[in-house]
Amino acid sequence: MKCSECQEELIGYLEGLLERDRQAEVDRHLRECSVCRAEADAHVHLRDRLIDDGKALAQVQLAPQVMARIAEEQASWRRRLAMVMRSPKTRIGLAAAAALVVALFVILPGPQMSRLSADEVLDRTAQALRSVKAYHYEMRTPGVPSALLREIWTQGDRIYARGLREGQLVAEFWADPTRIVRYDRETNKVTISDAHPGLLRAMGGIAMLRNFKPEDWQPLPDSRAKHEGRWYRVFELPGTGTFRGMGRSGETKMRLWVDEQKYLPVRLEGQLRPPETSEWERFLEVDFLWDEEEVREALFEPSYPETAPVDDQRQFLEPEAGQEAPPVAPEEVATPIVSVKPGLTLEKLWIHPVGVLILRIAPHDRLPFGEPPELEDPEKNPWGLKGEEIPLALKGQVIFEEPVEVRRLGAGGVPKRWAGYLVYEFEPKADETVPDTLTFRYLLARRSLPSDGSLQAYKDAVLKDPSAWHLYEFTVPTEDYIVNRIPEEIYASPNLYAEKILFPALKRIVERYQAQGQPEKAVAFMEAQGPNTRRLLEKLLETE
């Protein structure tokens, strides 16, 4: 080996990246060549120096100070001054800027400091809302005598709420993706029911603040208002749909007041215009309280007297008494996932590199199954989704980050649960690796089933109305969900007809292996499967 070759390989050698034979060659050369040995020593010395420097600097912990500064800067006048100074719309000359700084020192905080455009205020509001960990607010329904004043905290996917009547605590409520617990203090009764994360959406439009989109809101003509010495900006979200409930119905819109100092909402109002009238009336008031301190974890733990009788109305999750849950082979257990998204919970995701992908989702609202509408509006349905969908209000599309063809094979329900399987086939890569991420994009009807349970009325209202549909998507990494066995549980679905929908896909897989001259791969694939899938493959392989 020449010295130049050896020195080129030194990094690879020190990092242990060389093939064994090459490593041995370099070893031999270093034993024999003092020049290259000195070079290797110098490399090691520098490497150790870099590592030691890294270790010394790793003693510094910046995260606490950084996060504290970020929290402080949210309300910092200095940042707003910098934004105002940089904003081209202000056109402040140097001298005027100096005068402005002096004025600000004198009168801060005050209205003169914020001359931001409506768009800039909305952008900062979006930013402030994204950094908020927990929401704390009061909610009222004006005009409904029996309605309680509700004080609510939400953090992540959890809610704690209390109902007060004339200042007295009468009910408490805890919700998370797994269950809802209600404690009625007047009757001293506890009720536990199935999770309903869609509740978050129902609670005064708070979900729209969690996913705040500045472009949806419009400033009102008199968009700055002063109240009790503080200035606010007022925005409106027109056309939030039709509301029906509490004896009222009509077209709705939302109005939002934003504090000009903190860029956080202080009030959200829902307004309603009944049919054939021109007057808007308030049907919802939300006042944000924004706790200064960290919201306590304990707030979200149900707490009620031990003596209170508990009525557990949950219908699913555990196997029936006396029944063992069917055993699950480890090869088909993808990394557990319970990920709550708008309108649904993604419970499981299985990706088999041969080209089969299955999602198990639990939609949040009790929407009926049925035929989907044709959505003509290209904005609501840009990819022209058609075909059988389940459930009615959910239309989903799977997209990989790379251009991979994906076809839906079918969908079906999970026994005894309000959940379903969506089964897809995708074109695998030659080396059967799976793209790093996939996106699930879906249209969701924003209307729940009417309280009288009338399916026909629901269908009439929603099926033909593209404005009732909202577009969502989320992306997940695929790495943790790759399995080598198609899950057997799908065969228990009463209406998925798993054997029927998988058979053609499995046929294509077997044919592909045979066309590649690799029939042994088809056998290996079969041997890794559970009994139901194996039975199908045996049929196919016998036929061939």
Added chain:
Amino acid sequence: MSLSDREYIERCLDGHPEAFGELVQRHQTALLSFLAGRLGSRERAEDAAQETFVRAYFALDRLKKRDSFFPWLFGIASRVAKEGQRAEQRQRDLAQTVAERTSKHDLPDDYPLQQALSRLAEPYREVVLLRYYTGLSCAEVAEQLTIPVGTVTKRLSRAYAMLRESLRQCDRRDDRPR
């Protein structure tokens, strides 16, 4: 299980600001080394690193390529360092040199190394910081930068050569009689 930079960014923008703390934790050592090299002071490097992270947080929604957080962060750090150096220059104009103003206690632990590192061109500096200050293996560096492992080792090799040359020159300067 730790997430990728992209996943932390998405979590942060999805209403979980604490996810940004994980990004700080992951990249602070590399950032400190770079800024110490540029600014010649551990204390100024810490201040500048804080400022860099805070600016990055408020600009996070404008980062289009979420897999490129690391180089983007260093772009911000470069600007922060330049602002720091301009401020330092204004003070230097009062007839005090950096060497005179900076006491031994203020110099970072291996200032010559950090200074040499901060002067490397970005492709070489990047691989060194990711490998030795963020603690990634060569394979992980390759994945982060979406380049082959062979390119990582080549760049490290070149970086080593340049660092050693810089450090040799620094040693020669130190040895010169004053």
